[in-house]
Amino acid sequence: MPRTGSAPSSRAFKVGVWRSLMEVHNTVLREIEHELAERHRLSISEFDTLVNIPLKGTRLRELKDRVVLTQSAVSRLCDKLADRGLITRSPLEEDARGAMIHLTDAGRKVHRNAARTNAEVVERTFADRLSQTQLESLHEILAQLNTEHHPEGCDVTE
Template sequence: MTEPDNKDSSPLRTREKVEIWRSVMEVHAAVLREIEAELHKNHSLTAREFDTLVNIPDDGVKMKDLVHRVVLSQSALSRLVDRLQQRNLIMKTDVPGDSRVALLRLTDEGRTVLRAAARSNAAAVERALSSRLDQAEMLTLGQLMDKVRNS
């Protein structure tokens, strides 16, 4: 990436903006590779499976709501939920008063795996990202990401 001009009034060129975006994507990919390796090695989980487990609250969630919490299509999420159910990490329970809908809930085993996987996820993020920035840089990065995400 080119060095920024020292003039605050000098606007970034399109190429510089694209290079910054490319850096964000490369960092994301590197951190995700580290997370994937850690989750697979220690828990036989993919990052998508972990993300799904993380997004199932204690009181359960309907599939139609879960699809908005994870970055998967309805059909891909259905297949993933089936796999997690076969592994006894989640279960479907009836919704009182609505026989057409089921709640997805973590099983006891699912909660145990999720707690351990969350520690592995945190360790991978620490190795791949947090350890490379100081506290002020991490806080600034968080603020910047929040600003873009919440715009």
């Protein structure tokens, strides 16, 4: 419940609810960032990139649309992940500036383990603090608000 004495229909109440949602998000995200760094030496952006590379691979341009980074930031991040041996980056014959991105075996292993860590943290810091009914209600509410969806082939819950 937002920290406001305002009526539920008031603007202050609505903004308070939004603020509460942001605070919960920030708390959970900080814990995810900490655990990913500790357990897997991954930043949240690196994790987001790995989980958004489908098993069949993807074009760099399409990967940029799946993560919340600029094209140049995604490109630099892919260079970093390639240097760590987690992905391969291959040029495309039909597009001299394009590249095809694939997870390596090591990248799939890190992806799988980091996705488990992410799920553990989400359960511990968020989902397990709600009843099943509350979680289902929240899911319905967020589904109503969400106009985006995960790209086909990307499983962030492994």
